[in-house]
Amino acid sequence: MTPPVRVVGAGAVSARGKSLAEARNRPASDRTFAGPAGARAAYPSSFDSRRDLPGVPGARRLGRQTGMALAAALEAIASRAPLPEETALVLGTAHGAVAETVAFLDSARGENARYASPTAFSGSLHASMAAPIGRTLGIRGPMLVVSDGDHSFETALFAAIQMLRAGEAPLVLVGACDAYHPMTREALDNFGAISTSSQAIDAAMLRTERGMHLGEGAGFLLLAPDTTDGSPCDGVGVAQVDRVAAWRRDRARGMRILALADGTTRSARLHTAARQAHRSDWPSDAQITHPAANLGAFGSLSAVACADEADRRLRDLGPDVGTDSDTGDDAGDAPTIVLNVGEERVTSVVFTGRGTHPTGAPE
């Protein structure tokens, strides 16, 4: 298990809202379920770069994916802005800039090659999402973009944690973003991964063989080094592990598990296998929720789920955190595990309440 670092800010854009604040004010029963009527439906967000990035220079020229990522990043850094120039940026994406890539290839087809769009080309690269974020926030530290399918956020998070611990940057802004595009849906549909059901995703569907409803979104965390000198800690701890941690049962009462099943046959079966394999690690009163039920399935789902969880914990931190009156035994300290079951492996992100290494740590 990687030693934890502190999360000091979080932001997200998704079908639930254009910010975490907006998502909090939306009833859980309210599900956006748009796109083509009936089958092949999706969970898009209502994000529009021109409208939803007021005051951001050049926002009208940003694609939806970059715009969502920037909006989530701005929310994540709000309490710490302006950031030090040496801040690092690590971004994950499963599919990259699909809209810009398609637009450029369409502009360059056949005899139109000499009229190809330079703007679409420069926006089609994976790194093109990160550059506007760095420019808007004025950060010039290390900038990294990784692509690891459904684990792109976890891979970005691991790299971000390593950067912090190696002293490469004082803060790291880490996130992931994937936008819905009809071509992505069609490509996945070629492999039978898209649900043919017109019903909204529910917990039962997530464990059956009905396929996924695509969503979209961006999630970001602002990471700071963990405190080792006993000073008050103002963030929640997060670490990424390659397997679910073996928590001591008496310290894991009330554990929350965010299970990122996407509704496909593969995911349902792997989820069952993962739960059976780790059943002895989890107390029987663990609360299991399925973020995809409200967000849809997409490559950066874990980023949005992690941002939401971090935000929940940051808002729940009381004034006594890190002081003598804080015994650290609060039931609210129970860890949350964001469990991501992918095609070839399972990754998990573990949240703790105090930003310090949890007692009863994994063996």
Added chain:
Amino acid sequence: MSGPRPEIGGVGIVSVCGRGVAAALACLRDGGAPPGAPRSIASGLEPTPPVFEVPDDVFTAASETLPAGRGRRSQRIATLAAVDAFAALPRDVPAERIGVVVGTTVTGIRAAEDWIDARAADTRAADTPSQRNRPALRHVPLQALPRSLARRLGCAGPAYSVSTACTSGTQAIATAAGLIDSGRCDVVLAGGVDSLARLTYHGFASLGLLAPSRCTPFARDRAGLNLGEGAAFVLLGRPGTFDAPLARLAGWGSTADAHHATAPRPDGSGVRRALCVALNRAECAPSDVDWVHAHGTGTPTNDAVEAAAICGAFPDGVPVSSTKHVFGHTLAAAGAIATVVAVAARSASYIPGNALIRTPDPAIELDVVPPEGVHAPVETVVVNSLGFGGTNCVLVIDGGSR
């Protein structure tokens, strides 16, 4: 730096020069063949900007079974380079301790290009080209390539792509060093690959960056870059992994310009900071560096900015050359190819030369290595890379004597 610097135990390279370090060095010594019209993609442009393309006999001569299909050219190129680098793996490294990090920008894009074109042309008939192209779509996502390499080579550790445009290769190597430093891996196969694709060929043409003939980095009349294709990998391991390491990754530095979508910061401050960070991490003074393997694309802006940064970081001067007149600009593979050439230069005691500069640029005050190169001991090499979006990544390669 929080830990010992990793060793480089193996290298592999595939380029227009062919397969292997010896072929690459031979090209560097004799200047290599000039670029030509693309064969594996349809240019669609007149006049046709020339490119450096991997020759077909590289694949036909290979004894390895290679991925088939038009859309898997990047995988074929990467596989050959990766296999060569991976041959240096010691026997006792557990599979789950071996990672694969690949820098790439357009791997798999050919399959997407073909599918998107077919969709634009066909109807909803069941057995149409778009339906027949379906299996190739599995190889479109960037993570397909590292996972494919990991399966082939028996690596069970992290396997993912880094995509930061033209710094992808160096960033992948630097990221791999982080995996070793964190304790997650003992060995990492890291490098970069890109093959020719219409996306990048027409994209760079749309930006007016393709040269009409062979590129001349740092020359006054430089007219742009030549696209190339290729792959290069290094096998990194924690100190003591290899019986006879080829070199050491002594330091690295990564920065962002936060300036423009495609152009670097004009004052070169981002590149200069990356150089300084890398040298500091390597505990290396500028005077200890024997050669700077420049990014040197041959475009007016890149070369001027990079030259300013090098002059700022090396106030007493340092031999500088770009090798893109031999390999072309291989995008994500560029930094990895430059790193493998740096390792080879140390072994061969040979500093490759820059393209012939007939008209020096008075604004570029570099000690440019002449085209024939210089035969001299090479201990420490700096590898520069700059990328779209303002990413900068610098590696320092040495022998580990410091």
